[in-house]
Each structure stands twice: as structure tokens, then as C-alpha cells.
Amino acid sequence: MSTTRALSVRGLAKRFGALVVAQEIDLDLAPGARVALIGPNGAGKTTFVNLLTGFLEPDRGRIELWGQSLQGLRPEQRVRRGLVRTHQINQLLADNTARDNLAIAIAERDRHAWRLFRFGRQWDRCCEEAQQRLEEMETAAAADRRVSELPYGEQRLLEIAIALSLRPRVLLLDEPAAGVPSHETEVIHQALDRLPADIAILIIEHDMGVVFRFAHEIVVLAQGRVLARGSPAAISADPRVRAVYLGKSPV
Amino acid sequence: MRRARVVAAIGHAVPWAIAVVYFFAVPSDLDFGTQVMIWILFAMSLDLALGYAGILTLGQAAFFGLGAYTAGLFAIHLSPDPLLGHLAAIGVTMLVGALTGAMILHTTGVTLLMLTLAIVSVLSQYANQATDLTGGDNGLQGIRLDPIFGVFEFNIFGKTAYFYALVVLFGWFVLARRIVHSPFGRSLDGIRQNPHRMRAIGTPVWWRLLAIYTISAAMAGSAGALSAHATRFVGLSVLDLLTSGTVTVALILGGTRRLYGGFIGATIYLVVQDYSAKISPFFWEFVVGGLLIATVLLLEGGLLDFGPAVLRLRDRWQAGQRR
Numbered sequence: 001m002s003t004t005r006a007l008s009v010r011g012l013a014k015r016f017g018a019l020v021v022a023q024e025i026d027l028d029l030a031p032g033a034r035v036a037l038i039g040p041n042g043a044g045k046t047t048f049v050n051l052l053t054g055f056l057e058p059d060r061g062r063i064e065l066w067g068q069s070l071q072g073l074r075p076e077q078r079v080r081r082g083l084v085r086t087h088q089i090n091q092l093l094a095d096n097t098a099r100d101n102l103a104i105a106i107a108e109r110d111r112h113a114w115r116l117f118r119f120g121r122q123w124d125r126c127c128e129e130a131q132q133r134l135e136e137m138e139t140a141a142a143a144d145r146r147v148s149e150l151p152y153g154e155q156r157l158l159e160i161a162i163a164l165s166l167r168p169r170v171l172l173l174d175e176p177a178a179g180v181p182s183h184e185t186e187v188i189h190q191a192l193d194r195l196p197a198d199i200a201i202l203i204i205e206h207d208m209g210v211v212f213r214f215a216h217e218i219v220v221l222a223q224g225r226v227l228a229r230g231s232p233a234a235i236s237a238d239p240r241v242r243a244v245y246l247g248k249s250p251v
Numbered sequence: 252m253r254r255a256r257v258v259a260a261i262g263h264a265v266p267w268a269i270a271v272v273y274f275f276a277v278p279s280d281l282d283f284g285t286q287v288m289i290w291i292l293f294a295m296s297l298d299l300a301l302g303y304a305g306i307l308t309l310g311q312a313a314f315f316g317l318g319a320y321t322a323g324l325f326a327i328h329l330s331p332d333p334l335l336g337h338l339a340a341i342g343v344t345m346l347v348g349a350l351t352g353a354m355i356l357h358t359t360g361v362t363l364l365m366l367t368l369a370i371v372s373v374l375s376q377y378a379n380q381a382t383d384l385t386g387g388d389n390g391l392q393g394i395r396l397d398p399i400f401g402v403f404e405f406n407i408f409g410k411t412a413y414f415y416a417l418v419v420l421f422g423w424f425v426l427a428r429r430i431v432h433s434p435f436g437r438s439l440d441g442i443r444q445n446p447h448r449m450r451a452i453g454t455p456v457w458w459r460l461l462a463i464y465t466i467s468a469a470m471a472g473s474a475g476a477l478s479a480h481a482t483r484f485v486g487l488s489v490l491d492l493l494t495s496g497t498v499t500v501a502l503i504l505g506g507t508r509r510l511y512g513g514f515i516g517a518t519i520y521l522v523v524q525d526y527s528a529k530i531s532p533f534f535w536e537f538v539v540g541g542l543l544i545a546t547v548l549l550l551e552g553g554l555l556d557f558g559p560a561v562l563r564l565r566d567r568w569q570a571g572q573r574r
């Protein structure tokens with residue numbers, strides 16, 4: 001019954017020249033799932049997100065969102081169907097305020113972004129919702145500041161807030177705390193805890209503490225292949241996983 | 252808040268007031284004023300594509316020239332009605348803008364720049380070759396126009412042309428302001444800054460760019476039509492790469508992404524050109540080049556940034572004093 005799955009991936013494959021970055025990846029996300037994707041640097045985790053969201057074209061494989069194939073759909077069309085991502089490296093409108101960054105996303109979601117006429121009230125409403133979302137993220141103080149002036153931790157929160165404002169049904173979080181100084185990471189982890197329960201979430205994360213707290217299931221990727229998958233307990237006991245993480249953060 | 256609004260309103264009124272005052276103050280040289288307004292409109296069209304949406308184009312002359320030739324040919328072969336001719340120019344440039352935009356807007360950077368250059372070159376070559384149609388080097392002559400609304404005649408004093416240009420410029424300005432403040436305009440601003448981000452929030456980037464490129468083309472075409480109507484002549488220079496270069500310089504000089512940047516830039520450019528050319532034709536290129544370098548180096552927002560830049564200098568100086 002593929003229709004009960006929020007996201008279903010079968011046999012996904014991709015290579016850059018001689019470099020294989022995805023081979024025969026299978027993955028299922030149930031509605032409301034919390035799955036962590038881990039793996040060493042260069043394993044192909046970000047590439048996997050790019051393949052799912054349509055920023056990269058896979059060589060082979062099927063991707064279904066709620067039983068509907070995403071074949072041939074452009075990234076923006078996938079977003080409209082509820083498949084939303086965040087970025088390992090911030091992708092924000094640096095010259096705009098935090099509120100505008102959100103309001104622009106909200107306007108796009110509500111299909112106001114083609115409007116040239118009588119847009120005043122709709123735009124105000126987008127800004128109101130943006131403000132509200134910033135308050136929920138406890139970053140309301142950032143609303144009127146240019147993004148480029150915000151501390152990196154708050155920029156990371158904004159990445160998440162933008163993704164959430166699009167009302168995703170499946171959310172792909174690519175290392176939400178990447179690059180954030182350790183004293184600021186706790187805020188981001190708290191934001192992860194508050195994510196709506198009904199969204200199916202795939203999180204890429206290196207911090208095993210966060211992975212264990214957040215995920216019910218872990219998928220380990222190495223050299224573009226699924227090396228292991230299972231419950232956090234099973235994965236942490238798996239010697240193969242220990243091997244690829246040799247010398248890295250404790251598993 | 253209230254005061255800021257009043258100041259802003261006065262600020263908005265200034266350029267238009269100047270345009271009206273000029274009409275009464277310098278009746279002997281209305282043609283010059285008309286030229287300035289045409290170039291302002293042309294620069295504003297570039298501001299929408301290059302400034303706001305970040306479409307790297309050096310091909311804006313394609314639409315200016317196409318608009319001018321369409322208006323000229325329309326008057327000669329189809330109808331001497333200036334408004335019909337103007338609409339035809341807008342229609343043709345919109346169409347060509349949409350078609351060429353569809354072909355090139357999936358590219359970015361230098362590739363896009365080259366493609367826009369190629370489009371101007373092709374049109375320019377064609378206009379040069381098709382002497383039967385365009386008059387080639389001699390230009391398109393013998394344009395006769397009916398009075399606007401059957402009342403206002405185009406005459407040698409250029410009064411009608413002046414007001415015609417002013418009204419058209421104002422109309423486009425109102426539309427452009429709408430566009431840049433609308434959610435559509437904000438999405439363009441986002442696309443310029445980070446197209447990847449915009450796609451990730453569901454923006455159909457290519458369609459948005461195509462839309463603004465088409466509008467920008469129509470606006471440039473309208474400026475071209477004004478030029479053909481005001482001078483009753485179209486020369487090959489309207490399709491020259493130099494024309495593209497000039498409008499870019501004027502826009503950057505005045506400042507991009509302000510709408511008023513083109514007002515300042517085009518005015519200064521033409522005034523400096525007019526004065527220094529009287530001294531020596533070589534000298535004027537030197538002056539404009541120097542002005543451009545100084546603007547780019549000292550004022551990141553163009554000449555419109557002059558006031559704020561002086562204030563910044565003062566603040567820095569005062570801060571230094573305190574230390």
C-alpha cells in the first residue's frame with residue numbers, strides 16, 4: 001500500500017562522472033515519521049536531498065510522494081506538493097529582513113506572488129503571519145533586521161521557519177545545526193522538538209545526541225549506498241557503522 | 252511617521268515638477284527635454300530587468316530599436332495615428348521580448364550576457380541589410396504623424412512631443428512602481444539575490460523572469476516609439492550596441508533599483524554630453540568615463556546615493572573626532 005507512505009524512494013541512482021553518489025537507495029517515510037540519515041562526509045546525503053527535491057536529476061529510480069510519482073517535476077512543483085527542504089548552507093535573502101524572507105515564502109505559498117494589483121491587504125497578511133512564525137521560533141527580535149546581520153544560529157532558525165511556513169507534508173532537514181557555534185545549537189534542537197508531529201521528517205545530522213533524541217529510525221549512508229538501517233539502538237551496536245565512523249564522533 | 256510621508260510625497264513630486272517647469276522655462280529647447288525623458292524611460296526599463304530582477308543584459312537596445320522601427324514603419328505604411336503606432340511598437344516588442352526571453356532566460360551570467368549581445372547584433376545587422384525596409388544608413392525618413400487625438404499636432408517647437416513623452420513616462424513610472432512594490436516585484440528581488448532559495452520556496456523562477464523581461468522589453472519599445480515619433484526619424488544607431496552601453500552607463504550612474512536612478516543618470520548623462528561635446532567630442536567621453544568610475548568607486552548606490560554617502564562620511568568624521 002504505497003499510498004499510506006508519505007514518501008517512497010526506490011532504486012535511486014546517480015553518478016557524477018566516475019563518482020557514484022547514489023546507488024540503489026530505497027527509503028520510506030510514513031506520515032509523521034522521524035528518520036535520521038547519517039553517514040561520513042561525502043557520503044551523498046545532500047545529493048540525496050537534491051535528488052528528492054528535483055534540484056538534481058537522478059539517473060534511475062522512482063520517487064513517490066503520497067503515492068504520486070514526482071518524475072519530471074521541477075523543484076518548485078515538488079514544493080507545491082508538500083516536499084520541502086532546508087539547506088546545509090544557508091540559502092537566505094541576505095539583504096532582506098527576516099520577516100520579508102518569511103513573507104515572500106508565504107506569499108508564494110498562497111499564490112499571491114503573481115499579483116500586481118490590489119495586493120496590499122494580502123501582503124500585510126503575509127507579513128503578519130511571518131511575524132507570528134518568528135515569535136513561535138522565539139526570534140521575533142530578528143524580524144526587522146537584515147538577515148546578513150543576524151547571528152548564524154538565528155539564520156539557521158530562519159531556514160527552518162521558512163520551510164515550515166510552506167506547510168510541508170514531508171520535510172527534509174539538511175544538517176540544521178551545521179556551522180552553528182556549540183553554545184547556540186540548543187536553540188535549534190529545541191526548534192526541532194517543536195516541529196509539528198504530522199509532518200514526515202528526514203533529518204541529516206552528525207550529532208548523535210540529537211539523532212538519538214529525535215529519530216525513531218536511522219539510515220546509514222556511505223559512498224552513496226545504504227549501509228545499514230534500523231532503530232537507534234540497533235544502529236549504534238552495528239560494527240559496520242562503527243567502521244565507517246572510525247575516528248569520528250562516537251556512535 | 253506623518254512627516255516622513257510628507258517628505259516622501261514632496262520627493263516624488265520633484266522630478267515631475269521639474270519637467271513641467273522646464274516646459275515653461277526653456278521653451279526654446281523642448282527637444283532636449285523630450286530626449287531626456289525618452290532616455291529616462293529607456294533606463295527605467297533596464298532597471299526592471301537588470302536592476303530589480305538581476306537579468307544580466309546588454310541587449311536593451313534591441314527593444315528600443317525595434318520599438319522605434321515599428322513605430323516609424325507603422326506611421327509610413329499603415330497609419331499615421333501616433334497612438335496606434337505606439338501600441339503597435341509595444342505589442343511587437345512584448346512579443347519579441349517574450350520569444351527571445353524564452354530562448355535565453357534559462358542561462359545566467361556571461362552566457363546570458365553574450366546571448367543578449369547576439370540578439371542586438373542580429374537585429375542591427377538585419378536593419379543594416381534591409382535597406383528597402385529601414386533605409387539602411389540613411390535611416391527611416393518621411394515619417395508623418397496625425398495630431399494626437401486629432402488635436403495636438405507634432406510641430407517644430409516640440410510642445411506636443413514633450414507632453415506626449417511626459418505622459419507616457421509617467422504612465423510607465425506608475426506601473427513600474429506598482430511592479431516593484433508588489434509581491435511579484437518582491438519575488439524578483441529574491442530571484443536576483445538567490446534563485447536557488449526562490450525555487451526552494453516554490454517560485455517558478457523562469458516564468459517570473461520571462462514576465463519581467465517581457466514588460467521591460469515593452470517599456471524599452473515604448474521609449475523607442477517615443478523617439479521615432481518625437482524626431483520623425485529612425486537611424487541605425489537605435490539598434491547599436493553603443494546604445495545598449497549608454498543606457499547601462501546612465502542607469503548605473505544614477506543608481507539601480509531605485510526607479511529614480513534612471514531619472515538622475517539619464518539627465519546627467521545627456522546634460523554632460525551636451526555641454527562637454529560643445530567643448531570637444533573627445534572631452535565628453537572623458538568626462539562621462541571619469542564620472543562613471545567615480546560613481547562606481549565612491550557611491551555604491553549611484554548618484555542617488557550622493558546625499559546618504561555624504562552623511563555617512565560626516566558620521567565617520569564625527570566618530571573620529573570623538574575618539
Ligand SMILES: Nc1ncnc2c1ncn2[C@@H]1O[C@H](COP(=O)(O)OP(=O)(O)OP(=O)(O)O)[C@@H](O)[C@H]1O
Nearest residue numbers: 016019021039040041042043044045046047048088
Ligand atoms: N554537482 C556535483 N558535481 C560533482 N560532484 C559533486 C556534486 N555535488 C556533490 N558532489 C560530490 O558528491 C559527493 C557527495 O556529496 P554530498 O554533498 O552529497 O555529501 P554529504 O554526504 O552531504 O557530505 P557532508 O556531510 O560533507 O555534507 C562528494 O564527493 C561531492 O564532492
Ligand SMILES: [Mg+2]
Nearest residue numbers: 045046047088
Ligand atoms: Mg551535505
